[in-house]
Amino acid sequence: MLKKELGIFTFQDLLEHFPNRHIDKTKINKIKDITVQTEYIQIAGTLLDFEIVGEKRSKRLVAHIRDNSGILELAWFQGVNWVHKNLHVGSDYLVFGRTGFFNGKPQIVHPEIEPYVPAIADGKTFLEPVYPTTEKLKARGLNGRQIGKLTYTLLSVVQEKDVTENIPEDILKRLQLIKRYNAYRSIHFPQTSDEYEKAVHRLKFEELFFAQIRLNIIRLQRHQISKGIVFEKVGDYFNNFYNQHLPFQLTGAQKRVLKEIRNDTARGHQMNRLLQGDVGSGKTIVALLSMLLAADNGYQSCLMAPTEILAQQHYNGLSELLKEMPIEIALLTGSTKTAKRKKILQGLLDDTIHFVVGTHAIIEDIVQFKNLGLAIVDEQHRFGVAQRAKLWEKAIIPPHVLVMTATPIPRTLAMTAYGDLDYSIMDELPPGRQPITTVHRYETARANVMDFVKTEITKGRQAYFIYPLIEESEKMSYEDLMQGYEQVKSFFPEHLYSISMVHGRMPAEQKDTNMQRFVSGDTQIMVGTTVIEVGVNVPNASVMVIESAEKFGLSQLHQLRGRVGRGTEKSFCILLTGSKVGEDARERINIMCATNDGFKIAEKDLQLRGPGDIEGTRQSGALNFKLASIVNDKQLLEMARFEAENLLNDDIELIMAKNLQLKSFLYLQKVKTGWSKIS
Ligand code: ADP
Numbered sequence: 001m002l003k004k005e006l007g008i009f010t011f012q013d014l015l016e017h018f019p020n021r022h023i024d025k026t027k028i029n030k031i032k033d034i035t036v037q038t039e040y041i042q043i044a045g046t047l048l049d050f051e052i053v054g055e056k057r058s059k060r061l062v063a064h065i066r067d068n069s070g071i072l073e074l075a076w077f078q079g080v081n082w083v084h085k086n087l088h089v090g091s092d093y094l095v096f097g098r099t100g101f102f103n104g105k106p107q108i109v110h111p112e113i114e115p116y117v118p119a120i121a122d123g124k125t126f127l128e129p130v131y132p133t134t135e136k137l138k139a140r141g142l143n144g145r146q147i148g149k150l151t152y153t154l155l156s157v158v159q160e161k162d163v164t165e166n167i168p169e170d171i172l173k174r175l176q177l178i179k180r181y182n183a184y185r186s187i188h189f190p191q192t193s194d195e196y197e198k199a200v201h202r203l204k205f206e207e208l209f210f211a212q213i214r215l216n217i218i219r220l221q222r223h224q225i226s227k228g229i230v231f232e233k234v235g236d237y238f239n240n241f242y243n244q245h246l247p248f249q250l251t252g253a254q255k256r257v258l259k260e261i262r263n264d265t266a267r268g269h270q271m272n273r274l275l276q277g278d279v280g281s282g283k284t285i286v287a288l289l290s291m292l293l294a295a296d297n298g299y300q301s302c303l304m305a306p307t308e309i310l311a312q313q314h315y316n317g318l319s320e321l322l323k324e325m326p327i328e329i330a331l332l333t334g335s336t337k338t339a340k341r342k343k344i345l346q347g348l349l350d351d352t353i354h355f356v357v358g359t360h361a362i363i364e365d366i367v368q369f370k371n372l373g374l375a376i377v378d379e380q381h382r383f384g385v386a387q388r389a390k391l392w393e394k395a396i397i398p399p400h401v402l403v404m405t406a407t408p409i410p411r412t413l414a415m416t417a418y419g420d421l422d423y424s425i426m427d428e429l430p431p432g433r434q435p436i437t438t439v440h441r442y443e444t445a446r447a448n449v450m451d452f453v454k455t456e457i458t459k460g461r462q463a464y465f466i467y468p469l470i471e472e473s474e475k476m477s478y479e480d481l482m483q484g485y486e487q488v489k490s491f492f493p494e495h496l497y498s499i500s501m502v503h504g505r506m507p508a509e510q511k512d513t514n515m516q517r518f519v520s521g522d523t524q525i526m527v528g529t530t531v532i533e534v535g536v537n538v539p540n541a542s543v544m545v546i547e548s549a550e551k552f553g554l555s556q557l558h559q560l561r562g563r564v565g566r567g568t569e570k571s572f573c574i575l576l577t578g579s580k581v582g583e584d585a586r587e588r589i590n591i592m593c594a595t596n597d598g599f600k601i602a603e604k605d606l607q608l609r610g611p612g613d614i615e616g617t618r619q620s621g622a623l624n625f626k627l628a629s630i631v632n633d634k635q636l637l638e639m640a641r642f643e644a645e646n647l648l649n650d651d652i653e654l655i656m657a658k659n660l661q662l663k664s665f666l667y668l669q670k671v672k673t674g675w676s677k678i679s
C-alpha cells in the first residue's frame, strides 16, 4: 500500500518521506477561535455523535465534536466505513485539519483524528511531524501521524553508521552544516524549530550539491576527457565575411561570445554551450560567424529552428548575407519536396552543402552528414534534452553544440536544467535601439488603439496584431482569430491597406508566402497567432497589438514584443485586455509595461509560475528536488554550485580519500534513479 500510494519501498525511502509540517502537540486551540481566516487548526474534544448521511456517491459521515468553547463539525466522504468503525461517541479525540465554513458553521473535511492523550511534558518531542499521505491510505488508517509512528520506530533503531555521511568533512565545517544522520533525525523529530531549520538546510544543500556534482561532472569530463573536433584556424571564409560583408560592427557582447566559442572549439574537446541573449541582441550573426569558422576548418554546420517560418527566415537571411561567398547553403524542413530533399541529403553526404538550415527535420535519422562539425540550436526552449542528445550522434566525434535561448532564463534555472552546459550571456543590444514603450489598454479603448496604429502605418511602418491560439486544433481560438481578422479589416479597409495573416492551421507554403509579403513590406499589417512568436525579424515593424494579452505567459509576451523594436524607429507594444483581468495576469502585464529587460522578466516569470511550468524544463528531471526550490533557495544553490565546482576542479576523478564516500553515494544514486540517462 505504501509502495503504490507514496512510492515508499525501503527504509531509506521512509526516512526520505519528509513531513510537510510539525504540530506543536501542546498547542490546542479552542473551537470558538476558528474564523474564516483560520487555515489549519488542532483541537481536542469529545465526540458527540456521528451518522452516515446520503447515498452512493454523496454518502458521507458527519460527526460533531465539542470542547469547552463550542462545537465543530467533521465530515468524511471517503473511507467512511473505516472511520465509522473506529469512532466512539463519548471518547476524547485530537483533531487536526484545514477548516472551512459550511452553512455558517465551522467544519473540517477529512480531518486527521486520533484518540486524545494529553501530551506529557517529558521533554522529548513536542513537535510532532505530519506527513503527506493520500486519502486511500488515510481510509486504511495510515494517516500522516501513523506514518510518523513508523518513522519514529525506524529512527529508534537506526544508528549513525547506518546513515553514512556523503558530504566531505571540510565542506560541512566551512558551511556549518549538521551531519546527515542528525539531519534525518531532526527533520522528523526536532525538539525546537531551530533544530528543524538546520536539518532542512543541510538536506536541501545535499540535494542541490549532488545535482551540481552530477551536472558538473558531465561538463568537466567533456572539457578534460571527451574528444572533440578541433577548429584550428580562423580562415578565409570567416575573415572575408568579417572584413567585407558584415553589415555592422559587432557589439562587445557578440565579440566576447565569439571568442568563447573560438576557444571552446580549438581545445580538442566538444563544445556544449548555452548562449543566453535577450530578444534582439543579435544571436543570428554569432551563429553565422561560428558556422564560417567551422567551414574554415573543413566542417559542415547545421542551424536548427523551432518553426518552419523561422527556419525559412534564417535561410533567407543567411543566403542574403552569404550571397557573395562561395558557401553552399540549404533549407531542410518538413515541407521540403521529395526531389529537393533527396538532393539535399546527397549534398550533405558528399559535403557539397556547407550549411543546412531547418527544423526538427534535420535531426531525423535519415539525415546524415559527411563531417558535421557544428550544430546550432536556435531559440532553444522548445528543444528538449533528448533532441540535443540526438545531435551528438550525427558524427563519430560529436559535433560542437551551441544552444541559443529564445529569451533569457533565470540563472538558477540555467544552473539546474542546463547545468551540464557552459554558458555565455549577451546582455547588450546593438546600438541605436530605442526602448519599446509598452502600455496596457482595455478593449473599450480599441478605437483609439486602432487610430494610433493607423498613424504609425501612415509613417510607413508596419504593425502586428497577435491573437492567442493555443493549439492548432483549438476551434474556439481559431474562430477568435477569424473574428479578429474581420475586425482589423473593418478598421483598415482592403482598398487602402493590405493585410497578411498567418496561423497554425495554414499550409506551410501559404504561411511562407504571407510571411514573406509582410517581410518585404508588401503588406502593412500582420494578423497572426503565436506561430510568429519566435525569432521573426521585420525591423520596419514598429507596433504590436497583443489581443487578449491576459491569456499569454510572461516569456511569451516578452518574446512576442521582441518582434518590434528591431530597427532604429521608436516602437510600441499595446497589451489589450477585457475589463476583467485576474491578479496574476495583471502582474504579468505590469511587469511588461515596466521593463524591457528579458533577464528581469525571466526571474519574475520563474517566481510567478514556479520551475515546473517553465517551458522545456519539465522533462529535464534536474529539477525534481524534494526539499530545495530553485525559486526560494537561490543562495543555497549558488553555494552548492560553487562547492561542487571547487571539489571537482581539485579531484574530477573523485579519488581523494575525503571524497570517497561522496563517490560511492553518487554511484548508488545513479543505480537507483537512472540519473545518467538524463545527460
Ligand atoms: P536575436 O538575438 O533576437 O536572434 P537577431 O539575430 O535576429 O536577434 O538580430 C536582431 C537584429 O539586430 C537583426 O536585424 C540584426 O541584423 C541586427 N543586429 C545584430 N547585431 C547587430 C549589431 N552588432 N549592430 C547592429 N545591428 C545588429
Ligand code: MG
Binding pocket: 283, 284, 378, 535
Ligand atoms: Mg533569433
